[in-house]
Amino acid sequence: MTRRQWDSSRYVDDRPAQQIFRVHRDVYADPALFELEQRYIFERSWAFLCHESQLPKAHDYIATHIGRQPVLVTRDAKGQLRGFLNACRHKGAQLTRMDSGNKRYHVCAYHGWGYDSSGRNVDIKDAKAGGYPAAFASDNHDLLPLAQLASYKGLVFGSLSAEVQPLEEHLGGLRPVMDLALDQGEHGMEFVPGRISLIYHGNWKMQMDNGIDPYHLTSTHAGFMDVMGRRRDGEGNQAARQFDWQKRLSQQGGAFLFKNGHSAIWLNQAEVEKRPIYPAIEAIRARVGDTRADWMLKLRNLTVFPNMQIADSTSLLVRSWRALAVDRTELRYWCLAPVGEPAAQRAWRLRQFEDFFNVSGMATPDDTVLYEDMQRGLAGDSREHGMGWLQGHTRGISDLRPGADEAAQALGLQPEACMQGLFDTQTETAFIPVYREWARLMQAGAERDGKV
Ligand code: FES
Ligand SMILES: [Fe+2]
Structure with a gap:
């Protein structure tokens, strides 16, 4: 696939007037398309994440993915559902290896940075002795929230893209x-x-x-x-x-x-x-x-x-x-x-x-x-x-x-x-x-x- 060749009709032959609808074998089998799907579809759409009943209590969490990106859905101390990239702000390590659980604090296994269930950074290990410049202190160190998080009758969806239409319109x-x-x-x-x-x-x-x-x-x-x-x-x-x-x-x-x-x-x-x-x-x-x-x-x-x-x-x-x-x-x-x-x-x-x-x-x-x-x-x-x-x-x-x-x-x-x-x-x-x-x-x- 060269830059000039991209045309979706090469993959989906959709001609309603002639009652023709065909899908090309490459759609299932071409590794290059798989990479593009991650970026153009999964990481730009609404994705189903979990059901609210999986997080009944404060500090419950579910770890899942949107496209290639690990994400974390939590219920914070006030009972509100939140969604984050499951990635430490320090050097990006995935914060939890478990699928689900209950944690008031998520502490990164690598250098020990800690986050509460609302995603707030609550600890930078040995920060005072770290010789950090003043600009570092004014940086935001909290977990990055998903661009979108919404529920429909208990089903929780999220998106990495701020440009998606509201969930109810999408459905x-x-x-x-x-x-x-x-x-x-x-x-x-x-x-x-x-x-x-x-x-x-x-x-x-x-x-x-x-x-x-x-x-x-x-x-x-x-x-x-x-x-x-x-x-x-x-x-x-x-x-x-x-x-x-x-x-x-x-x-x-x-x-x-x-x-x-x-x-x-x-x-x-x-x-x-x-x-x-x-x-x-x-x-x-x-x-x-x-x-x-x-x-x-x-x-x-x-x-x-x-x-x-x-x-x-x-x-x-x-x-x-x-x-x-x-x-x-x-x-x-x-x-x-x-x-x-x-x-x-x-x-x-x-x-x-x-x-x-x-x-x-x-x-x-x-x-x-x-x-x-x-x-x-x-x-x-x-x-x-x-x-x-x-x-x-x-x-x-x-x-x-x-x-x-x-x-x-x-x-x-x-x-x-x-x-x-x-x-x-x-x-x-x-x-x-x-x-x-x-x-x-x-x-x-x-x-x-x-x-x-
Ligand atoms: S990558 Fe998480 S503390 Fe270093
Ligand atoms: Fe079947």
């Missing part, structure tokens, strides 16, 4: 779909303690695609569907409710495509009584109305571009990823649940979560192995072997309609476009906003850098 039209998960609990939602984490040897977009990809279910997860069927017949572990996947295959579903890279897929749920919120559904109806309560029982998976997904399928999951290399990605999953949920429903939720989503479960390993197969299949130099434009972003495109269909209207959504059809359409249209935004941000970044 935009997707918010009412997110609310179908985030409003399930009368007293709010929480992450169940603990998390799943894993690293797969594949590009981050493979997970981003897969979380809104209904097409792979009947092939990738055939084994899981088979186990559920055998359990329904009385074999093996009976702790989780066993869905009859065949009943899903005749259902109506669709996709909502939003601005800013967000999208969602949905499917009518044939066996609503197997959903963990089902015992509470009458109370939920009274609180949120019939339409939204019915939608809470449907299967809904959504992507909040660029680094998180909510999946409400067998159980309710929040997933986030961190791109480590063009072919290496760290995933983290949490089980999302209503605050104050009765123990029996919490156990039901967790058993279904373990079955499907756990790293040792019966669906996640099937998916991640396929990401690695994809990455292997996309190796080599595409200019030599001819594997350029992929054919996996097109299903359902001729069913796309601009604006809101009746499903979107019922929910008060204002998507850019929608599609609807029986399950076997297994639409790939939810990928369109994601790669359209990828292309927009990459192009904008290249233009800022003078690569065009």
Whole structure:
């Protein structure tokens, strides 16, 4: 890629009038693009960081990343959430190696500078004897705050860039779909303690695609569907409710495509009584109305571009990823649940979560192995072997309609476009906003850098 060659249409072929939407193999496999994504996408967008329920007490902290940058989210002595670069002002050492904990003071392991949970520098080791010039004393030594930190219904997002639009605007039209998960609990939602984490040897977009990809279910997860069927017949572990996947295959579903890279897929749920919120559904109806309560029982998976997904399928999951290399990605999953949920429903939720989503479960390993197969299949130099434009972003495109269909209207959504059809359409249209935004941000970044 020379400076003159940058053009996002080389990577995303987006021609709506001709119903053409294609993504190039390089988007998943070119190390040079990976470097640019860090700067132009992850480090310039809103990033999902954590859930407020992970920091219930003063001085609790969560360590995570925005792009390549380690960041720290803390709850200070007054209970306020704060976000910082997780980097000592002295010489930049990452302040904590732990993912989470409770610390009134963060003391750097290198030369011992100390910071309180509000980020204030409270100690420069042996400062008085240090022969520092007067100008040093007037410097600010506090941790550098994130340019942006904001929460949406308990989900905490941050940005390294001051130029992002307000979080609610960024989430935009997707918010009412997110609310179908985030409003399930009368007293709010929480992450169940603990998390799943894993690293797969594949590009981050493979997970981003897969979380809104209904097409792979009947092939990738055939084994899981088979186990559920055998359990329904009385074999093996009976702790989780066993869905009859065949009943899903005749259902109506669709996709909502939003601005800013967000999208969602949905499917009518044939066996609503197997959903963990089902015992509470009458109370939920009274609180949120019939339409939204019915939608809470449907299967809904959504992507909040660029680094998180909510999946409400067998159980309710929040997933986030961190791109480590063009072919290496760290995933983290949490089980999302209503605050104050009765123990029996919490156990039901967790058993279904373990079955499907756990790293040792019966669906996640099937998916991640396929990401690695994809990455292997996309190796080599595409200019030599001819594997350029992929054919996996097109299903359902001729069913796309601009604006809101009746499903979107019922929910008060204002998507850019929608599609609807029986399950076997297994639409790939939810990928369109994601790669359209990828292309927009990459192009904008290249233009800022003078690569065009
Ligand atoms: S790098 Fe932190 S005290 Fe020196
Ligand atoms: Fe899957």
